[in-house]
Amino acid sequence: MKRRISDQTNEGAVDLTPMLDVIFIMLIFFIVTAVFIKEPGVDIIRVDAETDAAQNRIAVLIAVTEDNEIWIDNREIESNGVRAVVERMRNENPQGSVVIQADETSDSGVVVDVIDQARAAGAPSIAVTTLND
Numbered sequence: 193m194k195r196r197i198s199d200q201t202n203e204g205a206v207d208l209t210p211m212l213d214v215i216f217i218m219l220i221f222f223i224v225t226a227v228f229i230k231e232p233g234v235d236i237i238r239v240d241a242e243t244d245a246a247q248n249r250i251a252v253l254i255a256v257t258e259d260n261e262i263w264i265d266n267r268e269i270e271s272n273g274v275r276a277v278v279e280r281m282r283n284e285n286p287q288g289s290v291v292i293q294a295d296e297t298s299d300s301g302v303v304v305d306v307i308d309q310a311r312a313a314g315a316p317s318i319a320v321t322t323l324n325d
Contacts, residue, residue, distance in 0.1 A: 251288020252281045252315070258295040260302045271302065274309035282313065289317040 254274070255263040262269045264277050278290060290310040294303045303320070310318050 251285035252278050252290045252310070254278075254290065254292045254306055254310070256292065256294045256298045256303055256306060258297040260299050262302070262306060271305050271309065274306055275313045278310050278313035278315060282315065287316070289319060290315040291319050291321055293321045 252264065257263065262271060262274060264274070265281070269277055282288065282290075292303060292306055292310075307318055307320075
């Protein structure tokens, strides 16, 4: 009689270990293959535009503030140092584009200088963000 009771309890047990192993392996896979966008570190008031297009692969996000400060990856960068930072960040994601968030009151000369530095760094495409309505 005892033997029969113990056999019935073993049949009803579910082993969750293989399922948990699969979940952890999938989690590690998604973490390793994810592309992380590095924010510039400041909030920008962007301009409104009639024509705009979404950017899918962003490698470098650059912000130009209303005081014409240039921010990349939570650090303020001098205009002559933009090229080196863009080259370093593009090595991490060579297919990604450069996106510039320019404040609506920033000087266009500073934005053009940043665009020139990004082109000199070999960026495949450069975009300037606008408001998304």
